Amino acid sequence: MNLKDLVIYQIYPRSFFDSNGDGIGDIQGICSKLDYLSSLGVNALWLSPIFVSPMKDGGYDIADYYHVDPLFGKDEDLFELIEKAKAKGIGIILDLVANHTSDQNPWFLESKKSKDNPYRDFYIWRDKEEINDIQSAFGGSAWTLDKTTGQYYFHLFAKEQPDLNWANPKLRDTMYQMMNYWLDKGVIGFRMDVIENIGKDIDAHIVNDGPRLHDYLHEMNQKCLAKHQAVSIGETWCSNNETRVLYLDPKREELNMIFQFDQLTMFFDPIFNKWVQKPFDLLAYKKAIFAHQLVHPKKVWNALFLENHDIARSIDRYGDRNSRKAIAKMLPATFLFQKGTPFIYQGEELGMINADIQNWNEIRDTEAFTMRPELAKKGMDEEMASKKALWTSRDNCRSPMQWNNSKNAGFSKAEPWLKVHDKELNEYNVENEEKDSKSILATYQKLLQLRKEHLSLIQEGKFVPLFEEDPKLFAYQMVLGEHVLSVVCVFSKQEAQIPSLSHLGKLIDAEGELGAPYSYSIYYR
Numbered sequence: 001m002n003l004k005d006l007v008i009y010q011i012y013p014r015s016f017f018d019s020n021g022d023g024i025g026d027i028q029g030i031c032s033k034l035d036y037l038s039s040l041g042v043n044a045l046w047l048s049p050i051f052v053s054p055m056k057d058g059g060y061d062i063a064d065y066y067h068v069d070p071l072f073g074k075d076e077d078l079f080e081l082i083e084k085a086k087a088k089g090i091g092i093i094l095d096l097v098a099n100h101t102s103d104q105n106p107w108f109l110e111s112k113k114s115k116d117n118p119y120r121d122f123y124i125w126r127d128k129e130e131i132n133d134i135q136s137a138f139g140g141s142a143w144t145l146d147k148t149t150g151q152y153y154f155h156l157f158a159k160e161q162p163d164l165n166w167a168n169p170k171l172r173d174t175m176y177q178m179m180n181y182w183l184d185k186g187v188i189g190f191r192m193d194v195i196e197n198i199g200k201d202i203d204a205h206i207v208n209d210g211p212r213l214h215d216y217l218h219e220m221n222q223k224c225l226a227k228h229q230a231v232s233i234g235e236t237w238c239s240n241n242e243t244r245v246l247y248l249d250p251k252r253e254e255l256n257m258i259f260q261f262d263q264l265t266m267f268f269d270p271i272f273n274k275w276v277q278k279p280f281d282l283l284a285y286k287k288a289i290f291a292h293q294l295v296h297p298k299k300v301w302n303a304l305f306l307e308n309h310d311i312a313r314s315i316d317r318y319g320d321r322n323s324r325k326a327i328a329k330m331l332p333a334t335f336l337f338q339k340g341t342p343f344i345y346q347g348e349e350l351g352m353i354n355a356d357i358q359n360w361n362e363i364r365d366t367e368a369f370t371m372r373p374e375l376a377k378k379g380m381d382e383e384m385a386s387k388k389a390l391w392t393s394r395d396n397c398r399s400p401m402q403w404n405n406s407k408n409a410g411f412s413k414a415e416p417w418l419k420v421h422d423k424e425l426n427e428y429n430v431e432n433e434e435k436d437s438k439s440i441l442a443t444y445q446k447l448l449q450l451r452k453e454h455l456s457l458i459q460e461g462k463f464v465p466l467f468e469e470d471p472k473l474f475a476y477q478m479v480l481g482e483h484v485l486s487v488v489c490v491f492s493k494q495e496a497q498i499p500s501l502s503h504l505g506k507l508i509d510a511e512g513e514l515g516a517p518y519s520y521s522i523y524y525r
């Protein structure tokens, strides 16, 4: 499949569909929903991790890269999914967690045993005098003592997620072998978890964009990706408009796409990070998003996304629930026609909102538990720390997919691993939205179809921002020769004055009255 033809749907398997009634989504559940995904108009699925794992971090702690975790099914189920999806023109993209493993991975169990174990250098070990003050992303020191040898191992995330040592060529070859195994099995590529961290130089206190990061990515490209023409999308929280080209310039032969996050991190608090956020500012947001389109447009191909399994639902981030339906229909118009590959996160196409979990006994995400005391340590009062940790917990965007309005939203016959809280479940579910031609789902289907019809404009055309300084409009054009596709969105809860649009050509699609809050209109000439 041509990279630039892809429309990728992200599945968080645990919450997608439970086929065997144990309250946990699984691979057969995905197999049974392929018709739904086809009718939405996507042609690739990125699955968050499904491999054997103690599930300390929702499977981002892998104990065996070669086998499916029994919670999700058997290896045969994955092979079946690859085949069945392929028959429908849908490719499968796996989540490559290459920066770290589970502490239960046999490599780590070996590595722990002794300083001269052959697997010792698969991980990063230091004496007490050598460790530094690098912090784990989930709070606390990134170093944990292991009593067996009296040394400390490094972990950027939970202590159950020891970091792999990419400086070790044997480790790199082991990883490439595993990647080739899955590519040979027919997956079309990888989303690469925190890939910016693999080139780290810990002793020099460098975690992101380490000195050898791009050497490793080039090597990975040559040893795995290129020969399979695999799709590669790197998750890079620290990339920016200068560094993105290092990953993406085709001449460098590294990755196809990266997720860049500056449009999110710009609203994070300097002390409390994502746990306390500044109010949304459309002008700043536009500036960041448009820069992705405008900086080195010939050298990069973008990954376009609103949501994923780590961040709040977009309605709650950019609007509020009083305008739930309107904003959820406008948001896809803001990104589906930009230059790049769109990513849709499960439930986004239904207008799902944050789960708003109020009780700690319903929280499942490890990060919320470890960050709660961390926020207090940084000076937040205990009660507020508890609230912020609940509100920001990643469980908010991981609640079960809403298939219908029955108990547990039709996700499972059993009590789901995470509860459904949506008070408007009656309206916002697949069954209902499939029947309603004015639904959010119908809008996603329609816009994806429209995108297909204008694909060459998007692939070969030039991105041009419109009304950049307007505080309510989010508008842009794709231009190719004589042809111009213009998208004008009112990204505001207030009405907007729309400048004259007559020069934009024929109105080909719209939602909401012209100028109405959260309306959009699309023109073509």
Ligand code: TEU
Pocket (backbone or CB within 6 Å): 057, 060, 097, 137, 138, 157, 193, 194, 235, 237, 274, 309, 310, 367
């Ligand atoms: O996330 C990387 C990451 O840095 C953050 O999104 C992280 O979730 C955290 O919120 C920082 O505050 C990736 C995965 O997407 C995430 O689910 C994993 O937990 C993490 O890596 C570790 O594998």
Ligand code: CA
Pocket (backbone or CB within 6 Å): 018, 019, 020, 021, 022, 023, 024, 025, 026, 071
């Ligand atoms: Ca199940």
